[in-house]
Structures are given as C-alpha cells and as structure tokens.
Amino acid sequence: MAATMQDVSVLAGVSVKTVSNVINDHPHVREQTRRKVLDAIDVLGYRPNFLARGLRSGRTNVISLMIPNLRNAYFAELADAVMMAATERGLAVLIEQYGLDRRQEIGALRHPRAQTVDGVLHSVLALDQSDVELLAELTTPVVLLGDRNVDVPRDHVIIANTAGVRAATEHLLHAGRRRIVAFGAHPADVVGSAALRLDGYRQALEAEGLPFDPSLVVPVDPWHRRNGADAMRELLAQGTPFDGVVAFNDAIALGALRALQEVGRRVPEDVAVIGFDDIEETEYSIPSLSTIDPGREQIARTAVDLLVRRIEHPDEAFVPERLPMPFRLVERESTRA
Structure with missing residues (x-):
C-alpha cells in the first residue's frame, strides 16, 4: 500500500x-x-495527494499560459521562462495554444479550463476594446502580456513594442542608412504589436526629419521565417531601393537574411538588418542578427509574481497595474560596420 x-x-x-x-x-x-x-x-x-489537497484548499497550484503558438520561437522561449519562474513559486504551468485566430483566442479565455486553474497569463494577440467586457467578467485572476492600444480592467505586463522599434530604426539611421524598410506590417492591425512597432518606426523617421515612404512598408503575415523570406524575395523583385531593414520580429528577419544572401546582397555592407525578440538563434545566424531584447525573463518573472499576488490575496482591493518592461538593443554583425 x-x-x-x-x-x-x-x-x-x-x-x-x-x-x-x-x-x-x-x-x-x-x-x-x-x-x-x-x-x-x-x-x-x-x-x-495534490489533488485532494487542492480540493480542500480551493487551489490547484497550476496556472495557465495562453499563447498563439509554439512554432514562434519567441513564445517557446517565453513559455520556458514562465515555467522556470512558476517552478520557483511551487506552481505548474498548463500551456494553451490558441492559434492566430481571434475567435480561438476568445474561445480559450471562455473555455472551462480557464476556470479550473488558479490563474491565467494571457499573451494578447487580437483582442481589442470590444473585448473589455469579456476580460472583466472572468472570475479567474488574469495577467495580460504584450502591448495593445486598449484599456482593459486587468493587470498588464507591457512589452516595449513602440520604443523598441524606434530604437532599432534610430540605430540604423545613426549608421547612415536612409532607405529603411519597415518589415512585418499588418495593414489591418490598428491596436496590436504590428501597429505599435510601425508607430515606433514612424517616430524615428520623424525625429530624424525624414519622410514616411509607404513603399518601404512591407507586410508580412504571419511572422514566420518562410513568410519573411517570401516577402523579401518579392521586395527584391520589385526593385525598390533600400539599405536597411527593421524587421518586426527575429523570425522574419532570419528569413529576410536568407533571401538577401540568395541574390548576393551583403549584410551589413549593402543592407543592414535588425530584428526584434532576441531569440537564441539570432546569436548563431550568419551574420549574427542585431535585435531588440524585450526582457523576456523579466517579463515572465514579473507576470508570475503579479499573478501569484492576485491568487494569494483575492480580497485585496483591485486596481489594475500596468508594468512597462525595459528593453535593450543588442548589436551584432548584421548592423555592425
């Protein structure tokens, strides 16, 4: 026995x-x-018997991390960081992938599984101001990750989308680049990461006194390597002159590097390229990729700590917190003179 x-x-x-x-x-x-x-x-x-203990205490010691998908290296590495931070707090993590569809994202939040865990970390993809009521009615503690131009009644750990891309664009401008591509736009997006990163690109040009050229804004959707390579091949086929690329994530930047090398464009001599996310691969690509590090480990630790606080103090007066995370520019071979 x-x-x-x-x-x-x-x-x-x-x-x-x-x-x-x-x-x-x-x-x-x-x-x-x-x-x-x-x-x-x-x-x-x-x-x-943790199940019995959970029934007695009303706690499961399990939290959920809702992310679009694990194919995106950023989300895979974010999940790893969240699991390490949660383990330190005695918590297990249930990974919930909701895909790239807004209906699936809403469905994941409404699913009964979201009510059986102690709390939810939700990496926002497509929710907008019309979803405020949904987020307000959830009874499980929720901490949002990312950044969107919406005002929601939930704690929010904010990624520096706009400031990060502005810094990336300024990095290329200070290196003398003047025809810089905004690589990864989503034309229909007005509140999400793509829109916020495009805004950072615009701000950098404006501060430098340069005009915004729509021909240098290249849509890439979704943000995967193959899509980045295909979009860069199409841009090259059009003959649009450019000497710099600010990619809205590292995966499409790596795809762009491949396409540029296929036609003999030297990086960084002919075209300087910088990404966003600082995934592990960027350090080992040829050339190694300059990027924006959004502070993934700090994002994970801050979000877990905030969620645990909400779980352990349910009677505490609730005032939603918005916690901006610092970022840093990582200069590597793809932009280094």
Whole structure:
C-alpha cells in the first residue's frame, strides 16, 4: 500500500501537522525537523495527494499560459521562462495554444479550463476594446502580456513594442542608412504589436526629419521565417531601393537574411538588418542578427509574481497595474560596420 502522511509522521517522530507544514514549505519549521521529515518521505516513497489537497484548499497550484503558438520561437522561449519562474513559486504551468485566430483566442479565455486553474497569463494577440467586457467578467485572476492600444480592467505586463522599434530604426539611421524598410506590417492591425512597432518606426523617421515612404512598408503575415523570406524575395523583385531593414520580429528577419544572401546582397555592407525578440538563434545566424531584447525573463518573472499576488490575496482591493518592461538593443554583425 502507498505510504500515508501518518506513516511519515510516525517514522519521523513528529505530528501529522508538522509533516503537512514541511510539505507545504511552511517557514516556521526548524531545519532539523524539516530534514527528519524529508528523510522519512524519501525512505517511504511518500507522494502527497495534490489533488485532494487542492480540493480542500480551493487551489490547484497550476496556472495557465495562453499563447498563439509554439512554432514562434519567441513564445517557446517565453513559455520556458514562465515555467522556470512558476517552478520557483511551487506552481505548474498548463500551456494553451490558441492559434492566430481571434475567435480561438476568445474561445480559450471562455473555455472551462480557464476556470479550473488558479490563474491565467494571457499573451494578447487580437483582442481589442470590444473585448473589455469579456476580460472583466472572468472570475479567474488574469495577467495580460504584450502591448495593445486598449484599456482593459486587468493587470498588464507591457512589452516595449513602440520604443523598441524606434530604437532599432534610430540605430540604423545613426549608421547612415536612409532607405529603411519597415518589415512585418499588418495593414489591418490598428491596436496590436504590428501597429505599435510601425508607430515606433514612424517616430524615428520623424525625429530624424525624414519622410514616411509607404513603399518601404512591407507586410508580412504571419511572422514566420518562410513568410519573411517570401516577402523579401518579392521586395527584391520589385526593385525598390533600400539599405536597411527593421524587421518586426527575429523570425522574419532570419528569413529576410536568407533571401538577401540568395541574390548576393551583403549584410551589413549593402543592407543592414535588425530584428526584434532576441531569440537564441539570432546569436548563431550568419551574420549574427542585431535585435531588440524585450526582457523576456523579466517579463515572465514579473507576470508570475503579479499573478501569484492576485491568487494569494483575492480580497485585496483591485486596481489594475500596468508594468512597462525595459528593453535593450543588442548589436551584432548584421548592423555592425
């Protein structure tokens, strides 16, 4: 038969309550006592019944991370960072992929699974101001990740979409580039990441006194390598002159690098290229890719800590927090003179 908490208490010579305190990492347990209980757990092979414990406490110790998809390396690396931050807080993470469709994103938030976890981290893709009521009516604590031009009644960890792309564009302008492509626009997007990053590109040009040229705005959707390569091939076929590329994420920047090399365009001598996200691959591409690091680990840790606070203090007066995350420009070979 499986060992019980009573068995552990007898072997360790302590009360069942003390065993429970050790399992739940209660701070007021002497180290010697904690060691005795842990040794007894190891000897007996005791495994706590977390399901029963969750039913008694009303907690599952599981949170959900809702992201568009894991094919995008940024979201895969974000998920890894969230899981590490959650593990430090004694939480497991359920990964929920909702695809690139607004209806699926709304469906994921409304699904009963979102009500069976302790809290939800939601990387916003397509929600807009019309979805405020949906977000307000959710009973599970929710922390939003990303940045959108919407005012929602939820905590929000904000990625520096606009400021980051402005810095990337200024980086190329200061290197003497004047025909810079905004690579990755979504023409129909007015509130999402693509729109915010295009706004940063516009701001940099305006500050430099340069006109905004629509012919240098290249749509890429979705933001995957293949789409980036195809969009760059089409731009090259059109014969539009350019000497710099600000890609709205690293995946399409890597695709663009491939297409440029296919036709003999040297990077950075002929065309300087910078991306956004600082995924691991950027350090090992040829040439290595300059990029904007949005602070993925800090985003994950901040979001998890904020969510845990909401979970542990449900009666606390709720005032939504908006927490901007710092970013940094990582200069590598693709823009280095």
